[in-house]
Amino acid sequence: MRRETQHAVLFLLGAALVRIAVDDTFLRYVRPAQRWWLIGAGGVMVVLAVVATVRDVRGRAVPAADGHDHRTGPSPWLLVLPVLVIALVAPPALGADAIARHTPTATAAAVDVPRLPPGPAELGVAEAVARSIDGSLGDGRDLTVTGFLAHRDGDVVVARMTIACCAADARPYTLRVTGAGVAQLPVDTWVRVRGTVVAQAAKDNRWSPGLDVTDLTVVPAPDDPYEY
Protein backbone atom coordinates (compact mmCIF):
# COMPACT_ATOMS: atom_id res chain seq x y z
CA MET A 1 0.00 0.00 0.00
CA ARG A 2 1.32 3.46 -0.88
CA ARG A 3 2.26 5.80 1.94
CA GLU A 4 -0.44 8.35 1.05
CA THR A 5 -3.09 5.67 1.32
CA GLN A 6 -1.75 4.49 4.67
CA HIS A 7 -1.95 8.07 5.94
CA ALA A 8 -5.53 8.41 4.67
CA VAL A 9 -6.62 5.17 6.33
CA LEU A 10 -4.93 6.07 9.61
CA PHE A 11 -6.52 9.54 9.56
CA LEU A 12 -9.99 8.09 8.96
CA LEU A 13 -9.59 5.47 11.69
CA GLY A 14 -8.46 8.11 14.18
CA ALA A 15 -11.34 10.38 13.20
CA ALA A 16 -13.81 7.48 13.57
CA LEU A 17 -12.57 6.73 17.10
CA VAL A 18 -12.84 10.37 18.16
CA ARG A 19 -16.28 10.62 16.64
CA ILE A 20 -17.78 7.58 18.39
CA ALA A 21 -16.21 8.76 21.65
CA VAL A 22 -17.77 12.22 21.33
CA ASP A 23 -21.27 11.17 20.22
CA ASP A 24 -21.62 8.36 22.83
CA THR A 25 -21.81 5.58 20.22
CA PHE A 26 -18.80 4.02 21.97
CA LEU A 27 -21.02 3.09 24.92
CA ARG A 28 -22.38 0.24 22.78
CA TYR A 29 -18.95 -1.38 22.74
CA VAL A 30 -16.86 -0.43 25.78
CA ARG A 31 -17.08 1.04 29.29
CA PRO A 32 -17.74 4.79 29.75
CA ALA A 33 -14.25 5.21 31.24
CA GLN A 34 -12.78 4.43 27.81
CA ARG A 35 -13.93 7.77 26.37
CA TRP A 36 -10.68 9.65 27.04
CA TRP A 37 -8.56 6.72 25.95
CA LEU A 38 -10.43 6.71 22.63
CA ILE A 39 -10.11 10.45 22.12
CA GLY A 40 -6.41 10.24 22.98
CA ALA A 41 -5.74 7.27 20.70
CA GLY A 42 -7.77 8.76 17.82
CA GLY A 43 -5.96 12.07 18.27
CA VAL A 44 -2.55 10.37 18.13
CA MET A 45 -3.56 8.57 14.93
CA VAL A 46 -4.70 11.79 13.28
CA VAL A 47 -1.52 13.63 14.34
CA LEU A 48 0.76 10.82 13.12
CA ALA A 49 -1.08 10.73 9.77
CA VAL A 50 -0.94 14.51 9.32
CA VAL A 51 2.72 14.77 10.35
CA ALA A 52 3.70 11.98 7.95
CA THR A 53 1.70 13.56 5.11
CA VAL A 54 3.27 16.99 5.66
CA ARG A 55 6.77 15.52 5.78
CA ASP A 56 6.16 13.45 2.66
CA VAL A 57 4.83 16.46 0.77
CA ARG A 58 7.92 18.45 1.78
CA GLY A 59 10.07 15.57 0.61
CA ARG A 60 11.61 15.03 4.03
CA ALA A 61 10.64 11.43 4.59
CA VAL A 62 12.98 9.70 7.01
CA PRO A 63 14.17 6.32 5.92
CA ALA A 64 11.79 3.80 7.44
CA ALA A 65 13.09 2.45 10.69
CA ASP A 66 13.40 -1.01 9.23
CA GLY A 67 14.13 -0.09 5.64
CA HIS A 68 11.11 -2.02 4.40
CA ASP A 69 8.37 0.51 4.38
CA HIS A 70 7.41 -0.21 0.82
CA ARG A 71 6.49 -3.76 1.78
CA THR A 72 3.88 -3.51 4.49
CA GLY A 73 1.86 -6.29 2.84
CA PRO A 74 -1.91 -6.26 2.57
CA SER A 75 -2.55 -5.72 6.26
CA PRO A 76 -3.00 -1.91 6.25
CA TRP A 77 -6.02 -2.43 4.01
CA LEU A 78 -7.70 -4.26 6.85
CA LEU A 79 -7.70 -1.06 8.92
CA VAL A 80 -10.44 0.11 6.55
CA LEU A 81 -12.77 -2.59 7.85
CA PRO A 82 -13.52 -1.16 11.30
CA VAL A 83 -13.80 2.32 9.74
CA LEU A 84 -16.43 1.08 7.28
CA VAL A 85 -18.32 -0.95 9.87
CA ILE A 86 -18.38 1.99 12.29
CA ALA A 87 -19.23 4.62 9.68
CA LEU A 88 -21.79 2.67 7.67
CA VAL A 89 -23.54 0.44 10.16
CA ALA A 90 -22.45 1.34 13.72
CA PRO A 91 -23.66 -2.05 15.02
CA PRO A 92 -26.08 -1.84 17.97
CA ALA A 93 -25.29 -2.88 21.52
CA LEU A 94 -25.58 -6.58 22.29
CA GLY A 95 -29.22 -7.58 22.56
CA ALA A 96 -31.64 -10.49 22.51
CA ASP A 97 -29.57 -12.53 20.06
CA ALA A 98 -26.58 -12.51 22.40
CA ILE A 99 -28.81 -13.44 25.36
CA ALA A 100 -30.27 -16.40 23.47
CA ARG A 101 -26.88 -17.88 22.59
CA HIS A 102 -25.05 -17.25 25.87
CA THR A 103 -24.12 -19.75 28.55
CA PRO A 104 -25.74 -19.39 31.96
CA THR A 105 -24.25 -16.89 34.33
CA ALA A 106 -24.06 -16.74 38.06
CA THR A 107 -22.61 -14.14 40.31
CA ALA A 108 -20.83 -14.94 43.49
CA ALA A 109 -22.90 -13.72 46.43
CA ALA A 110 -22.15 -10.03 46.86
CA VAL A 111 -19.83 -9.38 49.78
CA ASP A 112 -19.55 -6.19 51.81
CA VAL A 113 -22.87 -4.89 50.54
CA PRO A 114 -25.48 -3.96 53.13
CA ARG A 115 -28.53 -6.18 52.97
CA LEU A 116 -31.45 -4.88 50.97
CA PRO A 117 -33.87 -2.96 53.23
CA PRO A 118 -37.46 -4.30 53.19
CA GLY A 119 -40.15 -2.73 51.00
CA PRO A 120 -40.45 -2.00 47.28
CA ALA A 121 -37.07 -1.97 45.52
CA GLU A 122 -35.75 -0.73 42.19
CA LEU A 123 -32.57 -2.55 41.21
CA GLY A 124 -30.35 -3.20 38.23
CA VAL A 125 -30.96 -6.60 36.65
CA ALA A 126 -27.52 -7.90 37.63
CA GLU A 127 -27.99 -6.72 41.20
CA ALA A 128 -31.44 -8.30 41.38
CA VAL A 129 -29.93 -11.65 40.33
CA ALA A 130 -27.12 -11.30 42.86
CA ARG A 131 -29.62 -10.37 45.60
CA SER A 132 -31.70 -13.40 44.77
CA ILE A 133 -28.64 -15.64 45.00
CA ASP A 134 -27.54 -14.18 48.34
CA GLY A 135 -31.05 -14.63 49.69
CA SER A 136 -32.04 -11.03 50.37
CA LEU A 137 -34.67 -10.76 47.62
CA GLY A 138 -37.37 -13.04 48.95
CA ASP A 139 -40.51 -14.23 47.17
CA GLY A 140 -43.30 -11.64 47.35
CA ARG A 141 -40.92 -8.65 47.17
CA ASP A 142 -42.16 -5.68 45.10
CA LEU A 143 -39.39 -5.20 42.50
CA THR A 144 -38.86 -2.77 39.61
CA VAL A 145 -36.20 -3.34 36.93
CA THR A 146 -35.32 -1.87 33.53
CA GLY A 147 -33.94 -3.94 30.68
CA PHE A 148 -34.63 -5.29 27.21
CA LEU A 149 -36.90 -8.19 26.37
CA ALA A 150 -35.35 -11.41 25.10
CA HIS A 151 -36.13 -15.10 24.85
CA ARG A 152 -34.13 -17.68 26.73
CA ASP A 153 -34.97 -21.39 26.92
CA GLY A 154 -38.58 -20.64 25.94
CA ASP A 155 -39.02 -18.04 28.70
CA VAL A 156 -39.56 -14.33 28.15
CA VAL A 157 -36.86 -12.50 30.10
CA VAL A 158 -35.92 -8.94 30.95
CA ALA A 159 -32.18 -8.86 30.37
CA ARG A 160 -29.11 -6.70 30.84
CA MET A 161 -25.47 -7.38 30.00
CA THR A 162 -22.61 -6.45 32.28
CA ILE A 163 -19.20 -5.72 30.80
CA ALA A 164 -15.76 -5.56 32.40
CA CYS A 165 -13.86 -4.06 29.45
CA CYS A 166 -15.76 -4.43 26.19
CA ALA A 167 -18.74 -6.22 24.68
CA ALA A 168 -16.56 -9.28 23.96
CA ASP A 169 -16.57 -10.10 27.67
CA ALA A 170 -20.28 -9.35 28.21
CA ARG A 171 -22.16 -11.56 30.66
CA PRO A 172 -25.96 -11.80 30.58
CA TYR A 173 -28.28 -11.38 33.57
CA THR A 174 -31.97 -12.13 33.21
CA LEU A 175 -35.27 -12.21 35.09
CA ARG A 176 -38.05 -14.47 33.81
CA VAL A 177 -41.15 -12.33 33.43
CA THR A 178 -44.84 -13.25 33.10
CA GLY A 179 -48.09 -11.27 32.90
CA ALA A 180 -48.92 -7.70 31.76
CA GLY A 181 -48.54 -8.51 28.07
CA VAL A 182 -44.78 -9.14 28.12
CA ALA A 183 -45.17 -11.99 25.63
CA GLN A 184 -46.77 -9.74 23.00
CA LEU A 185 -43.87 -7.30 22.70
CA PRO A 186 -41.02 -7.97 20.24
CA VAL A 187 -37.57 -8.86 21.60
CA ASP A 188 -35.08 -6.01 22.07
CA THR A 189 -37.87 -3.72 23.28
CA TRP A 190 -36.66 -1.75 26.31
CA VAL A 191 -39.10 -1.90 29.20
CA ARG A 192 -39.40 -0.82 32.82
CA VAL A 193 -41.37 -3.48 34.67
CA ARG A 194 -42.75 -3.59 38.19
CA GLY A 195 -44.01 -6.79 39.74
CA THR A 196 -43.76 -9.39 42.45
CA VAL A 197 -40.86 -11.80 42.82
CA VAL A 198 -42.29 -15.30 42.46
CA ALA A 199 -39.18 -17.50 42.13
CA GLN A 200 -35.55 -17.37 43.16
CA ALA A 201 -32.47 -17.72 40.98
CA ALA A 202 -31.25 -21.30 40.82
CA LYS A 203 -28.99 -23.37 38.66
CA ASP A 204 -31.86 -25.13 36.86
CA ASN A 205 -33.49 -21.84 35.81
CA ARG A 206 -30.14 -20.39 34.65
CA TRP A 207 -29.95 -18.09 37.67
CA SER A 208 -33.05 -16.19 36.51
CA PRO A 209 -35.42 -15.12 39.29
CA GLY A 210 -39.11 -15.08 38.32
CA LEU A 211 -41.09 -11.83 38.27
CA ASP A 212 -44.88 -11.61 37.89
CA VAL A 213 -45.29 -8.26 36.16
CA THR A 214 -48.16 -5.95 37.07
CA ASP A 215 -46.90 -2.71 35.53
CA LEU A 216 -45.09 -2.41 32.20
CA THR A 217 -43.81 0.73 30.47
CA VAL A 218 -42.00 0.71 27.14
CA VAL A 219 -39.01 3.05 27.55
CA PRO A 220 -36.40 4.36 25.10
CA ALA A 221 -33.09 2.48 25.05
CA PRO A 222 -30.66 4.17 27.45
CA ASP A 223 -27.45 5.76 26.13
CA ASP A 224 -25.46 3.24 28.11
CA PRO A 225 -27.12 -0.14 27.62
CA TYR A 226 -24.75 -2.11 29.89
CA GLU A 227 -24.47 -2.56 33.64
CA TYR A 228 -21.15 -2.73 35.46
Add this chain to the structure above:
Amino acid sequence: MNSLYAFAALLVLALVARPWIVDALAAPVVRTVATVFVAICVQALPFLVLGVLVSGAIAAFVSPAALRRVLPNRTGAAVPVAGLAGLALPGCECASVPVARRLIGQGVPEAVALTFLLAAPAVNPVVLVATAVAFPGEPGMVVARAAGSLATACVMGWLWQRAGRAEWIAARVRTPAPQGGNRWAVFAESARHDLVSAGGLLVVGALVASCLSVLVPASWTAGLADDWLLAVLVMAALAVVLALCSEADAFVAASLSAMPLVPRLVFLVVGPAVDVKLVALQAGTFGRAFAARFAPATFVVAVLCGLAAGVLVLGVR
Protein backbone atom coordinates in the same frame (compact mmCIF):
# COMPACT_ATOMS: atom_id res chain seq x y z
CA MET B 1 -3.85 2.75 -10.77
CA ASN B 2 -2.35 3.30 -7.36
CA SER B 3 -3.73 2.36 -3.98
CA LEU B 4 -4.95 5.87 -3.19
CA TYR B 5 -7.39 5.72 -6.11
CA ALA B 6 -8.36 2.20 -5.12
CA PHE B 7 -9.01 3.44 -1.60
CA ALA B 8 -11.14 6.35 -2.84
CA ALA B 9 -13.06 3.97 -5.11
CA LEU B 10 -13.65 1.63 -2.17
CA LEU B 11 -15.09 4.47 -0.09
CA VAL B 12 -17.41 5.62 -2.89
CA LEU B 13 -18.52 2.04 -3.48
CA ALA B 14 -19.21 1.55 0.22
CA LEU B 15 -21.31 4.73 0.34
CA VAL B 16 -23.31 3.76 -2.75
CA ALA B 17 -23.81 0.19 -1.56
CA ARG B 18 -24.68 1.24 1.99
CA PRO B 19 -28.35 0.09 1.92
CA TRP B 20 -27.31 -3.38 0.77
CA ILE B 21 -24.55 -3.56 3.36
CA VAL B 22 -26.96 -2.59 6.12
CA ASP B 23 -29.41 -5.25 4.88
CA ALA B 24 -26.69 -7.88 4.81
CA LEU B 25 -25.82 -7.06 8.40
CA ALA B 26 -29.43 -7.16 9.59
CA ALA B 27 -29.47 -10.85 10.54
CA PRO B 28 -29.28 -10.97 14.35
CA VAL B 29 -26.25 -13.25 14.48
CA VAL B 30 -24.32 -11.07 12.00
CA ARG B 31 -25.16 -8.01 14.08
CA THR B 32 -23.89 -9.70 17.22
CA VAL B 33 -20.63 -10.62 15.46
CA ALA B 34 -20.30 -7.05 14.13
CA THR B 35 -20.84 -5.60 17.61
CA VAL B 36 -18.22 -7.87 19.17
CA PHE B 37 -15.82 -7.14 16.30
CA VAL B 38 -16.10 -3.36 16.71
CA ALA B 39 -15.91 -3.78 20.50
CA ILE B 40 -12.61 -5.69 20.32
CA CYS B 41 -11.16 -3.12 17.88
CA VAL B 42 -12.32 -0.14 19.94
CA GLN B 43 -11.07 -1.73 23.15
CA ALA B 44 -7.66 -2.75 21.79
CA LEU B 45 -6.70 0.20 19.55
CA PRO B 46 -5.92 2.63 22.42
CA PHE B 47 -3.60 0.01 23.94
CA LEU B 48 -1.97 -0.53 20.58
CA VAL B 49 -1.43 3.22 20.26
CA LEU B 50 0.17 3.25 23.71
CA GLY B 51 2.36 0.36 22.61
CA VAL B 52 3.55 2.03 19.39
CA LEU B 53 4.32 5.27 21.25
CA VAL B 54 6.56 3.29 23.62
CA SER B 55 8.06 1.33 20.72
CA GLY B 56 8.65 4.53 18.74
CA ALA B 57 10.34 6.08 21.78
CA ILE B 58 12.57 3.02 22.13
CA ALA B 59 13.53 3.22 18.46
CA ALA B 60 14.26 6.95 18.60
CA PHE B 61 15.61 7.69 22.06
CA VAL B 62 17.03 4.48 23.55
CA SER B 63 20.33 3.48 22.02
CA PRO B 64 21.38 -0.19 21.83
CA ALA B 65 24.32 0.67 24.11
CA ALA B 66 22.03 2.06 26.79
CA LEU B 67 19.89 -1.08 26.75
CA ARG B 68 22.98 -3.26 27.09
CA ARG B 69 24.05 -1.31 30.17
CA VAL B 70 20.69 -1.85 31.88
CA LEU B 71 20.37 -5.59 31.28
CA PRO B 72 22.55 -8.27 32.88
CA ASN B 73 25.24 -9.50 30.49
CA ARG B 74 24.25 -13.13 30.60
CA THR B 75 21.04 -13.77 28.66
CA GLY B 76 19.98 -16.48 31.09
CA ALA B 77 20.06 -13.97 33.94
CA ALA B 78 18.42 -11.22 31.88
CA VAL B 79 15.32 -13.37 31.20
CA PRO B 80 13.80 -13.14 34.72
CA VAL B 81 14.69 -9.43 34.82
CA ALA B 82 12.65 -8.96 31.64
CA GLY B 83 9.82 -10.94 33.22
CA LEU B 84 9.71 -8.62 36.21
CA ALA B 85 10.06 -5.57 33.93
CA GLY B 86 6.64 -6.58 32.62
CA LEU B 87 5.29 -5.09 35.83
CA ALA B 88 6.12 -1.65 34.47
CA LEU B 89 3.96 -1.65 31.33
CA PRO B 90 0.35 -1.62 32.48
CA GLY B 91 -1.15 -2.44 29.11
CA CYS B 92 -2.61 -5.53 27.58
CA GLU B 93 -1.17 -7.91 25.03
CA CYS B 94 -1.58 -5.68 21.97
CA ALA B 95 0.75 -3.06 23.45
CA SER B 96 3.61 -5.41 24.13
CA VAL B 97 4.08 -6.82 20.60
CA PRO B 98 5.44 -3.62 18.97
CA VAL B 99 7.51 -2.91 22.08
CA ALA B 100 9.15 -6.36 21.99
CA ARG B 101 9.81 -5.90 18.29
CA ARG B 102 11.68 -2.62 18.81
CA LEU B 103 13.63 -4.10 21.72
CA ILE B 104 14.95 -6.78 19.36
CA GLY B 105 15.66 -4.08 16.78
CA GLN B 106 17.76 -2.22 19.33
CA GLY B 107 19.88 -5.27 20.01
CA VAL B 108 18.23 -6.82 23.07
CA PRO B 109 18.67 -10.63 22.95
CA GLU B 110 15.57 -12.28 21.46
CA ALA B 111 15.01 -14.54 24.47
CA VAL B 112 14.85 -11.47 26.72
CA ALA B 113 12.49 -9.50 24.46
CA LEU B 114 10.19 -12.50 24.10
CA THR B 115 10.04 -12.98 27.87
CA PHE B 116 9.00 -9.34 28.16
CA LEU B 117 6.41 -9.91 25.41
CA LEU B 118 4.78 -12.70 27.42
CA ALA B 119 5.15 -11.17 30.88
CA ALA B 120 4.02 -7.58 30.27
CA PRO B 121 0.33 -8.28 29.59
CA ALA B 122 -0.02 -10.91 32.31
CA VAL B 123 2.04 -9.73 35.27
CA ASN B 124 1.11 -6.09 35.71
CA PRO B 125 -0.63 -4.27 38.54
CA VAL B 126 -3.82 -3.51 36.61
CA VAL B 127 -4.35 -7.14 35.64
CA LEU B 128 -3.56 -8.48 39.10
CA VAL B 129 -5.91 -5.99 40.78
CA ALA B 130 -8.65 -6.91 38.30
CA THR B 131 -8.11 -10.57 39.18
CA ALA B 132 -8.37 -9.82 42.90
CA VAL B 133 -11.61 -7.90 42.33
CA ALA B 134 -13.09 -10.67 40.18
CA PHE B 135 -12.27 -13.39 42.73
CA PRO B 136 -13.11 -11.93 46.14
CA GLY B 137 -12.25 -14.41 48.88
CA GLU B 138 -9.76 -16.27 46.67
CA PRO B 139 -6.45 -14.39 47.10
CA GLY B 140 -4.74 -17.59 45.96
CA MET B 141 -5.97 -16.85 42.41
CA VAL B 142 -3.87 -13.67 42.21
CA VAL B 143 -0.75 -15.38 43.52
CA ALA B 144 -1.22 -18.40 41.27
CA ARG B 145 -1.89 -16.24 38.23
CA ALA B 146 1.22 -14.12 38.75
CA ALA B 147 3.35 -17.21 39.39
CA GLY B 148 1.96 -19.16 36.42
CA SER B 149 2.36 -16.26 33.98
CA LEU B 150 5.84 -15.32 35.16
CA ALA B 151 6.90 -18.98 34.91
CA THR B 152 5.47 -19.20 31.38
CA ALA B 153 7.38 -16.09 30.28
CA CYS B 154 10.70 -17.20 31.80
CA VAL B 155 10.45 -20.82 30.59
CA MET B 156 9.74 -19.58 27.05
CA GLY B 157 12.71 -17.20 27.28
CA TRP B 158 15.11 -19.93 28.39
CA LEU B 159 13.62 -22.33 25.83
CA TRP B 160 14.25 -19.79 23.06
CA GLN B 161 17.79 -19.26 24.30
CA ARG B 162 18.50 -23.02 24.00
CA ALA B 163 16.45 -23.99 20.93
CA GLY B 164 15.41 -20.80 19.16
CA ARG B 165 16.97 -19.91 15.82
CA ALA B 166 17.59 -16.35 14.73
CA GLU B 167 16.38 -17.06 11.17
CA TRP B 168 12.85 -17.83 12.41
CA ILE B 169 12.42 -14.14 13.15
CA ALA B 170 11.96 -12.02 10.02
CA ALA B 171 15.16 -10.12 9.19
CA ARG B 172 13.41 -6.75 9.12
CA VAL B 173 12.85 -6.94 12.89
CA ARG B 174 16.56 -6.94 13.67
CA THR B 175 17.47 -3.77 11.77
CA PRO B 176 18.05 -1.00 14.32
CA ALA B 177 16.46 2.41 13.82
CA PRO B 178 18.73 4.80 11.90
CA GLN B 179 21.05 6.72 14.19
CA GLY B 180 21.60 10.46 13.92
CA GLY B 181 19.21 12.86 12.23
CA ASN B 182 16.04 14.22 13.78
CA ARG B 183 15.07 11.95 16.70
CA TRP B 184 11.48 13.18 16.72
CA ALA B 185 11.10 12.31 13.04
CA VAL B 186 12.37 8.79 13.74
CA PHE B 187 9.92 8.56 16.65
CA ALA B 188 6.91 9.67 14.57
CA GLU B 189 7.80 7.46 11.62
CA SER B 190 8.48 4.35 13.75
CA ALA B 191 5.24 4.80 15.69
CA ARG B 192 3.23 5.40 12.51
CA HIS B 193 4.73 2.41 10.74
CA ASP B 194 4.20 0.06 13.69
CA LEU B 195 0.64 1.30 14.11
CA VAL B 196 -0.34 0.81 10.47
CA SER B 197 1.15 -2.67 10.18
CA ALA B 198 0.11 -3.96 13.61
CA GLY B 199 -3.32 -2.31 13.42
CA GLY B 200 -4.28 -4.24 10.30
CA LEU B 201 -3.27 -7.48 11.97
CA LEU B 202 -5.21 -6.61 15.07
CA VAL B 203 -8.27 -6.27 12.84
CA VAL B 204 -7.72 -9.82 11.50
CA GLY B 205 -7.48 -11.13 15.04
CA ALA B 206 -10.58 -9.22 16.14
CA LEU B 207 -12.53 -10.59 13.17
CA VAL B 208 -11.58 -14.20 13.88
CA ALA B 209 -12.16 -13.83 17.62
CA SER B 210 -15.57 -12.20 17.18
CA CYS B 211 -16.80 -14.94 14.82
CA LEU B 212 -15.51 -17.74 17.05
CA SER B 213 -16.69 -16.24 20.32
CA VAL B 214 -20.22 -15.70 19.06
CA LEU B 215 -20.54 -18.99 17.20
CA VAL B 216 -18.63 -21.49 19.33
CA PRO B 217 -18.78 -21.60 23.07
CA ALA B 218 -22.40 -21.83 24.24
CA SER B 219 -22.28 -25.57 24.90
CA TRP B 220 -18.53 -25.96 25.44
CA THR B 221 -18.47 -25.10 29.09
CA ALA B 222 -21.64 -26.98 30.05
CA GLY B 223 -21.28 -30.30 31.82
CA LEU B 224 -17.52 -30.11 32.25
CA ALA B 225 -17.54 -29.57 35.98
CA ASP B 226 -16.94 -33.26 36.67
CA ASP B 227 -14.19 -33.96 34.17
CA TRP B 228 -11.36 -31.93 35.64
CA LEU B 229 -8.65 -32.60 33.05
CA LEU B 230 -10.97 -32.10 30.09
CA ALA B 231 -12.09 -28.86 31.70
CA VAL B 232 -8.45 -27.69 31.77
CA LEU B 233 -8.06 -28.34 28.05
CA VAL B 234 -11.37 -26.75 27.10
CA MET B 235 -10.64 -23.64 29.15
CA ALA B 236 -7.17 -23.37 27.57
CA ALA B 237 -8.72 -23.63 24.09
CA LEU B 238 -11.39 -21.12 25.06
CA ALA B 239 -8.71 -18.63 26.14
CA VAL B 240 -7.15 -18.85 22.66
CA VAL B 241 -10.47 -18.51 20.87
CA LEU B 242 -12.06 -15.71 22.88
CA ALA B 243 -8.99 -13.42 22.71
CA LEU B 244 -10.10 -11.38 25.71
CA CYS B 245 -8.17 -8.40 26.97
CA SER B 246 -6.00 -9.53 29.88
CA GLU B 247 -7.65 -6.87 32.03
CA ALA B 248 -11.11 -8.37 31.47
CA ASP B 249 -10.55 -12.12 31.34
CA ALA B 250 -10.68 -12.55 35.12
CA PHE B 251 -14.30 -11.36 35.16
CA VAL B 252 -15.29 -13.88 32.51
CA ALA B 253 -13.43 -16.64 34.36
CA ALA B 254 -15.20 -15.65 37.58
CA SER B 255 -18.59 -15.84 35.88
CA LEU B 256 -18.04 -19.48 34.86
CA SER B 257 -18.70 -20.45 38.43
CA ALA B 258 -19.69 -24.04 37.67
CA MET B 259 -16.11 -24.73 36.58
CA PRO B 260 -13.45 -25.96 39.00
CA LEU B 261 -10.92 -23.30 40.00
CA VAL B 262 -7.72 -24.64 38.41
CA PRO B 263 -9.12 -24.84 34.84
CA ARG B 264 -10.19 -21.22 35.24
CA LEU B 265 -6.67 -20.34 36.34
CA VAL B 266 -5.27 -22.05 33.23
CA PHE B 267 -7.65 -19.85 31.21
CA LEU B 268 -6.10 -16.77 32.84
CA VAL B 269 -2.51 -17.92 32.26
CA VAL B 270 -3.00 -19.00 28.63
CA GLY B 271 -5.10 -16.00 27.49
CA PRO B 272 -2.50 -13.22 27.75
CA ALA B 273 0.20 -15.51 26.27
CA VAL B 274 -1.56 -17.04 23.24
CA ASP B 275 -4.80 -16.04 21.58
CA VAL B 276 -5.96 -15.59 18.01
CA LYS B 277 -5.44 -11.84 17.85
CA LEU B 278 -2.02 -12.15 19.46
CA VAL B 279 -0.95 -14.87 17.01
CA ALA B 280 -2.06 -12.65 14.11
CA LEU B 281 -0.03 -9.77 15.55
CA GLN B 282 3.03 -11.97 16.10
CA ALA B 283 2.84 -13.54 12.65
CA GLY B 284 2.72 -10.12 11.02
CA THR B 285 5.38 -8.56 13.22
CA PHE B 286 7.95 -11.34 13.59
CA GLY B 287 7.04 -13.47 10.56
CA ARG B 288 5.00 -16.62 10.01
CA ALA B 289 7.90 -18.98 10.62
CA PHE B 290 8.20 -17.51 14.09
CA ALA B 291 4.50 -17.60 14.96
CA ALA B 292 4.10 -21.18 13.73
CA ARG B 293 6.67 -22.35 16.29
CA PHE B 294 6.30 -19.84 19.10
CA ALA B 295 2.51 -19.94 19.52
CA PRO B 296 2.09 -23.74 19.92
CA ALA B 297 5.13 -23.94 22.22
CA THR B 298 3.79 -21.08 24.34
CA PHE B 299 0.40 -22.78 24.52
CA VAL B 300 1.86 -26.02 25.89
CA VAL B 301 4.17 -24.23 28.32
CA ALA B 302 1.36 -21.94 29.54
CA VAL B 303 -1.01 -24.87 30.16
CA LEU B 304 1.66 -26.73 32.12
CA CYS B 305 2.76 -23.68 34.12
CA GLY B 306 -0.87 -22.75 34.84
CA LEU B 307 -1.60 -26.31 36.00
CA ALA B 308 1.50 -26.43 38.19
CA ALA B 309 0.86 -23.02 39.76
CA GLY B 310 -2.80 -23.92 40.29
CA VAL B 311 -2.16 -27.28 41.95
CA LEU B 312 0.62 -25.86 44.13
CA VAL B 313 -1.25 -22.75 45.29
CA LEU B 314 -4.90 -23.78 45.11
CA GLY B 315 -4.79 -27.57 45.28
CA VAL B 316 -6.84 -29.87 43.03
CA ARG B 317 -10.14 -28.03 42.86
